[in-house]
């Protein structure tokens with residue numbers, strides 16, 4: 001059985017509710033962008049493994065049981081000294097905002113080095129590797145490990161997806177994304193993000209003028225131009241997924257969202273809609289990525305794939321926690337609503 005390997009830091013999220021600490025109310029969730037992709041895919045019956053580093057401890061044992069119950073395999077979890085990375089995020093806050101506090105120094109993942117991984121054994125049975133721009137932001141050794149892993153994967157003709165998610169509160173070890181991400185991205189067959197992240201992380205600057213007042217067809221022209229430039233500069237990359245996520249004008253809290261998928265010179269886009277009453281913003285982009293990978297694995301057309309990914313991403317707005325629990329049927333119903 002061939003698996004997708006999602007490689008990155010598993011995180012514990014602590015979520016202080018309004019009134020904490022006086023009133024109590026500190027929920028905890030299991031997160032990490034790559035874990036969120038793994039849990040989504042496993043829930044949609046795609047064979048998937050989580051690759052990370054965790055200290056040997058009874059807590060790690062419980063986390064492995066949790067992953068296994070979600071049908072994610074854990075043989076690719078490396079035991080290493082260090083702690084489990086943690087972060088704090090109040091419910092409803094955005095990971096790009098001031099509301100996030102990371103506590104990941106000296107985590108086992110941040111201490112991981114390429115020497116800790118026997119790449120032949122590690123990549124046995126893996127058909128696709130997924131990673132994100134968050135891991136190389138954690139430490140130089142984590143960045144080195146990501147690069148060594150994508151090099152080993154591409155030598156073995158394993159396809160690779162990379163999510164260009166930017167976390168401004170990371171990148172504290174003296175490097176900027178543009179110093180590190182291009183070398184990793186040069187091995188990727190599928191890149192996901194948005195037109196601004198492609199500029200910041202890959203040097204693929206968007207044409208000037210795109211903003212949230214534009215209609216989706218106008219924004220899609222910017223997305224297509226960016227994807228064309230990206231695939232020219234990074235010729236290994238065959239597919240590009242972009243999202244447009246803005247604040248909706250009618251309320252401070254609602255989100256205006258649509259997704260795009262570029263394949264073989266053609267840009268496919270979902271319908272744009274506004275989403276109100278959001279329960280949790282974390283993990284929506286991971287659901288979009290997981291939806292794109294699901295579409296590829298399940299043989300969906302490009303249009304069906306971007307619709308599925310958009311439905312999964314926007315469905316995540318209504319779930320608390322980092323990873324989705326939406327079933328295939330739930331996402332398919334959302335696709336029908338999106339296109340109704």
Ligand SMILES: O=C(O)C(=O)C[C@H](O)[C@H](O)CO
Nearest residue numbers: 031032033134282283286322
């Ligand atoms: O912000 C991070 O580094 C995380 O991985 C935590 C979240 O689970 C993730 O970002 C959600 O996309």
